[in-house]
Amino acid sequence: MMDAPTTDRWIRCLNLLQLVLAGIIIMTPTVWMVLSSFKPSFEVTAYPPTLIFSPTMENYLQLTRTTPFVSYAVNSLIVTIGSTALGLLFGVPAAFAVSWTRISWPAILTLAARMAPGTLFLLPWYVMFRQVGMIGSYTALILSHAVITLPIVIWVLLPSFDSIPRSVFEAAQVDGCSVTRILWRIALPLVASGVAVAAILAFVFSWNYFLFALVLSNGDTKTLIAAAFNFIGEGSTQWGALMAAATLIALPPLILAALVQRWLVSGLTLGAVKG
Amino acid sequence: MASISIRNLVKRYGSFTVIPDLNLEIADHEFVVFVGPSGCGKSTLLRIIAGLEPMTAGDLYIGDKRVNGVQAAQRDIAMVFQDYALYPHMRVYDNMSFALELRGTPKAEIDARVRRAAALLHIEPYLDRKPKELSGGQRQRVAMGRAIVRNPKAFLFDEPLSNLDAKLRGQVRAEIKALSQELKTTMVFVTHDQIEAMTMADRIVVLQGGVVQQYDTPETVYERPANQFVAGFIGSPAMNFFPVEWRDDRVVLSQIGAAVPLDDASSRRLQKAGNGVLGIRPEHFGVVTDPADGIAVNVKLVEPLGSDTLIHFDLAGVSAIARVDPELRPRLGDRLSVRPQPGKIHLFDGNSGEVLR
Numbered sequence: 001m002m003d004a005p006t007t008d009r010w011i012r013c014l015n016l017l018q019l020v021l022a023g024i025i026i027m028t029p030t031v032w033m034v035l036s037s038f039k040p041s042f043e044v045t046a047y048p049p050t051l052i053f054s055p056t057m058e059n060y061l062q063l064t065r066t067t068p069f070v071s072y073a074v075n076s077l078i079v080t081i082g083s084t085a086l087g088l089l090f091g092v093p094a095a096f097a098v099s100w101t102r103i104s105w106p107a108i109l110t111l112a113a114r115m116a117p118g119t120l121f122l123l124p125w126y127v128m129f130r131q132v133g134m135i136g137s138y139t140a141l142i143l144s145h146a147v148i149t150l151p152i153v154i155w156v157l158l159p160s161f162d163s164i165p166r167s168v169f170e171a172a173q174v175d176g177c178s179v180t181r182i183l184w185r186i187a188l189p190l191v192a193s194g195v196a197v198a199a200i201l202a203f204v205f206s207w208n209y210f211l212f213a214l215v216l217s218n219g220d221t222k223t224l225i226a227a228a229f230n231f232i233g234e235g236s237t238q239w240g241a242l243m244a245a246a247t248l249i250a251l252p253p254l255i256l257a258a259l260v261q262r263w264l265v266s267g268l269t270l271g272a273v274k275g
Numbered sequence: 276m277a278s279i280s281i282r283n284l285v286k287r288y289g290s291f292t293v294i295p296d297l298n299l300e301i302a303d304h305e306f307v308v309f310v311g312p313s314g315c316g317k318s319t320l321l322r323i324i325a326g327l328e329p330m331t332a333g334d335l336y337i338g339d340k341r342v343n344g345v346q347a348a349q350r351d352i353a354m355v356f357q358d359y360a361l362y363p364h365m366r367v368y369d370n371m372s373f374a375l376e377l378r379g380t381p382k383a384e385i386d387a388r389v390r391r392a393a394a395l396l397h398i399e400p401y402l403d404r405k406p407k408e409l410s411g412g413q414r415q416r417v418a419m420g421r422a423i424v425r426n427p428k429a430f431l432f433d434e435p436l437s438n439l440d441a442k443l444r445g446q447v448r449a450e451i452k453a454l455s456q457e458l459k460t461t462m463v464f465v466t467h468d469q470i471e472a473m474t475m476a477d478r479i480v481v482l483q484g485g486v487v488q489q490y491d492t493p494e495t496v497y498e499r500p501a502n503q504f505v506a507g508f509i510g511s512p513a514m515n516f517f518p519v520e521w522r523d524d525r526v527v528l529s530q531i532g533a534a535v536p537l538d539d540a541s542s543r544r545l546q547k548a549g550n551g552v553l554g555i556r557p558e559h560f561g562v563v564t565d566p567a568d569g570i571a572v573n574v575k576l577v578e579p580l581g582s583d584t585l586i587h588f589d590l591a592g593v594s595a596i597a598r599v600d601p602e603l604r605p606r607l608g609d610r611l612s613v614r615p616q617p618g619k620i621h622l623f624d625g626n627s628g629e630v631l632r
Contacts, residue, residue, distance in 0.1 A: 186362060
């Protein structure tokens, strides 16, 4: 039989081992991607992989020389910010309404829409947007990406609104607030961290979404993630440039997540009101 | 300031009826306390008055205005909630000024009213603090301050003292009572604590199953309860009840046949009914020295309270309590003779529980 301190030590060691393993599994592809982006082209796919190499900016230079990378980045920003804003505009009142009325089916419906494969929407949308001449427009991309952002906003904010004691809303009603005013003056300030989390998650998911942009954009509105696909050719793939592009694409969500890490965790666990 | 009139009010949740048919008149400036056990419908009734809960049928008047279907925001009432329901993101000052700001009250007047209410409730030093920086008692005062700055037609209190410790509860209870006398506004207070009801109310509404059991002054409710439920609910420790009947030209305890020494008027009432339930408050048991004058009991538990002492004993198969003089110094196992004080007994119908008249 082990005594209690020995057992605790073992548990701590096993926990650490789990974390290290999970970290390796998550970080290996990312580290691989970043290292590869600094390798000369011939070394990217070398086998066995080289860990010691002379770093080069060749892939990044090729990326900016051969593609309108900045334009794609701007397109990505427009679509992502637009769809996040749209998601917040409709998602915040929707989440509040679901929490207020305790009628949950609209929220479940949006979640079901989010869980459905993107191709389910893509073909009807393609036909519809083509008929109204919107293929390749920012509007079509923003609207389609709202299908990603809206459920995220609703489902992140719903527990936030639910965690506000009902009596606080009732006190506001008795004080003379309309429901709309309760949302703006009472509920929203109380779920500010939740709104930030919802906005960041919506931004990241929209930024990373590939399928809609691939089909609904054109040369002028192509987003970064869809443009990166161009490096995969039928005969040869420019792995170095692809890795450089992937590294740059991954940067904004990573930086954003790192900046608001603490807020993200507290926003997801919630319970900010009671006490 | 306004009266509140509830007429034929019905409240159902689906097929479950909370309030079957309730009528109540609360006068202007009156302090009325709704009291009753959990689930009796008292909070539901208060929320209906506030406009936070729709009624199934009936009419509700605040002042002369019928307010059926009128939103809570338009009823011009103020409410203090059990958990205080302060706005966590606002300072105390903003919590108190919020309702006035919504009504477009000029800033100078808002400031004057908030500071006057803060002075009245002794919360001036906390005006710049957030609710989470306050103690329970301070939050409670802020909640009251938020209500009184508005100068509403009526104040509604939904068990506002239940989250406070015993000492603070007594203090705030006295403050609310003093406030009601100063503000002279209609107040409706919900509690399950009969001491709060007795000490604060002008009139008490005792509710059970959504039905008003008695609506009267605290003294009347205590001294002349309308039925066995009210008698048992009001008073601590609760009234003792014993089944009694008229047998051989005297009143006897049904189970043991022992004679109960009652006054003539009470004896006549029971003679008329044949049987019933005898109610005696613990403080209305007298300990007598001559065993022939009372009923002999064995003391099975002693609870010294300082000002008086509670003794527990079994009588006619019923566990009973008597409140006696601490000087008596009763001990566990002592044999005492007890008898109801003349004129202080209550008789209820054995079936309906209504008082026998």
